[in-house]
Amino acid sequence: MSTTQMSPATGTLPPDEMLPPAEILKVENVTMRFGGLTAVNDASLTVKKGSITGLIGPNGAGKTTLFSIASGFLAPTRGRIAFEGGDITGVAPHRLAERGLGRTFQIVKPFAGLSVLENIVVGAFLRHPRRADAEAVAARVAARVGLGDRLDDPAASLTVSGRKRLEVAKALATGPKLLLLDEVLAGLNPSEVRDIIPVIRELRDTGITILMIEHVMQAVVSLCDEVFVLAQGAIIAGGTPQQVVSDPKVIEAYLGKGAAARLNRGETADA
Amino acid sequence: MSALRPYLPVIGLGVLLALAPLFVTSNVALNFLVFTLIIALAAQGWNLLGGFGGQFSFGHAAFFGVGAYVSAIWQMSLGLDAWTGFVAGTLAGAVTGLTIGFLAFRAGLRGSYFALVTLAFAEVFRVLSNSSEATGGAAGLLLPLRIGAQNLQFADRSTFLAFVVALTILVLLLVQWIRGSRFGAQLVALRENEEAARALGVDVFAVKLKAIGLSGAITAAAGVLYLQYFLFIDSNIVFGTWISVEVLLAAIVGGLGTVLGPVVGALALHGLGELVKHLAGDLPGIDLAVYGAVLVVAVAFLPGGLVGLFRRKPAPRQVRKTAPEGGRV
Numbered sequence: 001m002s003t004t005q006m007s008p009a010t011g012t013l014p015p016d017e018m019l020p021p022a023e024i025l026k027v028e029n030v031t032m033r034f035g036g037l038t039a040v041n042d043a044s045l046t047v048k049k050g051s052i053t054g055l056i057g058p059n060g061a062g063k064t065t066l067f068s069i070a071s072g073f074l075a076p077t078r079g080r081i082a083f084e085g086g087d088i089t090g091v092a093p094h095r096l097a098e099r100g101l102g103r104t105f106q107i108v109k110p111f112a113g114l115s116v117l118e119n120i121v122v123g124a125f126l127r128h129p130r131r132a133d134a135e136a137v138a139a140r141v142a143a144r145v146g147l148g149d150r151l152d153d154p155a156a157s158l159t160v161s162g163r164k165r166l167e168v169a170k171a172l173a174t175g176p177k178l179l180l181l182d183e184v185l186a187g188l189n190p191s192e193v194r195d196i197i198p199v200i201r202e203l204r205d206t207g208i209t210i211l212m213i214e215h216v217m218q219a220v221v222s223l224c225d226e227v228f229v230l231a232q233g234a235i236i237a238g239g240t241p242q243q244v245v246s247d248p249k250v251i252e253a254y255l256g257k258g259a260a261a262r263l264n265r266g267e268t269a270d271a
Numbered sequence: 272m273s274a275l276r277p278y279l280p281v282i283g284l285g286v287l288l289a290l291a292p293l294f295v296t297s298n299v300a301l302n303f304l305v306f307t308l309i310i311a312l313a314a315q316g317w318n319l320l321g322g323f324g325g326q327f328s329f330g331h332a333a334f335f336g337v338g339a340y341v342s343a344i345w346q347m348s349l350g351l352d353a354w355t356g357f358v359a360g361t362l363a364g365a366v367t368g369l370t371i372g373f374l375a376f377r378a379g380l381r382g383s384y385f386a387l388v389t390l391a392f393a394e395v396f397r398v399l400s401n402s403s404e405a406t407g408g409a410a411g412l413l414l415p416l417r418i419g420a421q422n423l424q425f426a427d428r429s430t431f432l433a434f435v436v437a438l439t440i441l442v443l444l445l446v447q448w449i450r451g452s453r454f455g456a457q458l459v460a461l462r463e464n465e466e467a468a469r470a471l472g473v474d475v476f477a478v479k480l481k482a483i484g485l486s487g488a489i490t491a492a493a494g495v496l497y498l499q500y501f502l503f504i505d506s507n508i509v510f511g512t513w514i515s516v517e518v519l520l521a522a523i524v525g526g527l528g529t530v531l532g533p534v535v536g537a538l539a540l541h542g543l544g545e546l547v548k549h550l551a552g553d554l555p556g557i558d559l560a561v562y563g564a565v566l567v568v569a570v571a572f573l574p575g576g577l578v579g580l581f582r583r584k585p586a587p588r589q590v591r592k593t594a595p596e597g598g599r600v
Contacts, residue, residue: 071470097472109467111460122460125453126472134453174472
């Protein structure tokens with residue numbers, strides 16, 4: 001849970017954390033091309049075990065593509081993904097779920113015809129082959145994300161906020177070590193965001209490492225130990241949230257070239 | 272006791288069906304019930320793949336026919352007995368299902384593409400069996416009449432009906448069990464959303480294969496029953512498109528992805544068909560026109576099928592049950 005900036009070399013692990021590796025996920029020089037379009041370009045990042053790591057960037061930067069590669073839904077054109085020290089490049093998503101890598105989808109994918117409990121049970125069945133056990137796990141997970149009183153409701157009846165919680169609950173029920181959250185706060189109003197932030201923090205406190213794509217900066221700053229910024233497919237910055245949001249390269253990626261300089265001038269004029 | 276509760280509707284319908292051989296005596300009614308339950312059984316196979324798994328096959332005749340032909344050849348050309356023929360036919364259906372499934376699902380075929388491929392398989396089987404000597408060609412195969420339980424041929428129809436009823440109940444129980452199992456949950460999940468299912472650790476390809484294998488076996492078992500009851504098959508009967516249509520109609524009208532749907536749907540459709548035939552007299556094909564009309568009505572007004580009609584009744588109870596919970600929180 002260290003919040004110090006990542007060192008570029010991997011050999012600087014604290015001795016007491018040599019085994020298991022301190023990095024639960026390592027993306028190395030991943031490139032993804034769709035025909036002539038390079039969605040991800042030589043991107044590398046690491047997620048420290050036990051951390052909440054953020055992945056931010058302007059629309060179309062390739063964040064979700066990078067997620068899809070890390071979770072096995074896409075095989076990268078080039079590069080390598082390592083999970084808990086083992087190469088998982090091109091491994092099928094259901095195998096990764098078995099190994100403890102869970103993900104949610106930006107565009108939520110509830111099993112609309114099923115109840116909330118049944119939705120979560122599908123995830124719980126991964127590690128609990130008996131229905132009674134799976135249902136008990138699912139009910140516990142539902143309570144954790146605040147859906148404890150909606151178990152028998154059809155998933156289709158949930159609000160946007162409820163569906164985001166369900167998305168997290170389903171992934172959580174698979175018992176992941178690393179959870180990839182793709183914009184779980186997008187589309188929620190500020191009070192709903194405030195309600196979910198503690199839920200995410202509580203997940204980390206129970207030992208689940210989290211990598212999250214997020215646009216809601218309030219959440220990124222308050223939750224993340226470390227943030228990577230993806231712009232036009234390349235990682236342009238990494239560090240603590242404070243370092244990243246004041247990085248001129250990041251500001252320019254969001255607001256256009258020269259924006260950082262103009263902002264600085266504006267600040268001094270105001271002062 | 273609570274573990275048995277999901278089985279209550281199956282047990283209820285099972286008891287009703289089990290009483291039928293005791294009370295139904297007229298040959299017409301017995302014929303009707305046996306034939307309808309054979310279709311219901313085949314539809315149950317279709318429903319496992321199409322209703323629970325969302326993979327709509329338009330060629331379940333392939334399995335029905337493979338079951339019937341394998342069992343017939345088993346007995347006539349190889350001289351083996353009917354009971355092992357029943358098992359062999361059923362297994363052949365499973366193998367056919369696994370083969371078609373392996374090819375279609377590995378290629379990632381879904382929706383109408385999957386439906387067309389299954390239809391193509393059924394048609395190829397029909398054409399081949401119509402011209403091959405091993406299957407009797409266009410003349411078909413006439414199973415020699417050798418009445419006796421060891422030959423799976425019964426002197427009276429009600430005994431055969433009892434056998435069909437027993438098998439139907441067995442398959443109903445199996446499907447009900449599958450519904451509550453991990454395999455069932457994964458099957459329904461991939462019907463609802465394949466990507467989301469994969470993210471939750473569901474091996475989509477393996478689950479689909481399992482489903483089409485089981486589906487093929489159940490439908491093939493129905494094909495064997497058809498052979499044992501009518502003692503005659505030809506390619507246009509057991510590989511005919513009518514079987515593929517009958518089974519999906521029964522499942523859709525009865526209730527897609529429900530355990531009782533195929534049986535209820537087959538009974539309702541055939542009951543209505545017989546009634547109309549009776550009333551309209553000698554108008555040829557009138558029952559088929561009625562099927563069409565019923566399908567349109569079912570799709571338009573009964574998304575849950577006939578079984579869904581009954582399910583709506585307990586709704587107020589559920590509302591009362593959840594209300595205090597909502598209030599407590």
